[in-house]
Amino acid sequence: MIRLLLADDQALVRGAMAALLDLEPDLTVVAEVGRGDEVVGAARAHAADVALLDVQMPGLDGISAARLLAEAVPDCRVLMVTTFGRAGYLRQAMAAGAGGFVVKDTPARQLADAVRRVHQGLRVVDPALAAQSLAYGDSPLTERETDVLRAARDGGTVADIAGELRLSDGTVRNHLSAAIGKTGARTRAEAVRLALDNGWLI
Known part of the structure; x- marks a missing residue:
């Protein structure tokens, strides 16, 4: 059994x-x-x-x-x-x-x-x-870019995301910019949606 x-x-x-x-x-x-x-x-x-x-x-x-x-x-x-x-x-x-x-x-x-x-x-x-x-294929996002997009899913500001992940505002902006580029998105919200649709975020 x-x-x-x-x-x-x-x-x-x-x-x-x-x-x-x-x-x-x-x-x-x-x-x-x-x-x-x-x-x-x-x-x-x-x-x-x-x-x-x-x-x-x-x-x-x-x-x-x-x-x-x-x-x-x-x-x-x-x-x-x-x-x-x-x-x-x-x-x-x-x-x-x-x-x-x-x-x-x-x-x-x-x-x-x-x-x-x-x-x-x-x-x-x-x-x-x-x-x-x-x-x-595999997710193009690094682990940190994935973390930043996951934190961005709730629609918080760069400062909110930085506070949650204990990063500087500039570092968060850099990761968001990289994630937007890698997903082929035009905005942060679109990058989050594409990452969710592809199963790169849970």
Whole structure:
């Protein structure tokens, strides 16, 4: 029996997924959480074999949760199951140690098969996303440019961003300018939108 942990902040989605997977004779859902920062504790407490993680959750995003899980509970495999099928998310998830990446509208039988394959140590990736990931390539942004764009997402001023990241105003302006250039955007807001659309920001 493969023991599953489901992590998704939408209770209805989580419940529906649990109901579908519990119909499979070799799968059982042993834990459900609605926050990313609850994943490691739940995986440990319930001896989960496979964790199905959403990308966007409160507390901690699913990709960061996957990274922590790989370090803290290496026997627990990770399958990302998300609404947001973005190439950048796929690359980040695989780099964080996830064994698979599928979208939430994957048919139940295919989802169950993906769980089994990830449990066996195989890689499972939505084919359309894999092709998109190859086409888009890696994020052109540096880690600091990504931090600055993430802070800019809320629409704060340069001074606000500088205060949050403990950088000088000039350094923030330089990073914003570089990020705008690399994304091909005309404005800071457009750079944020493009980075989100490509999955370079979570």
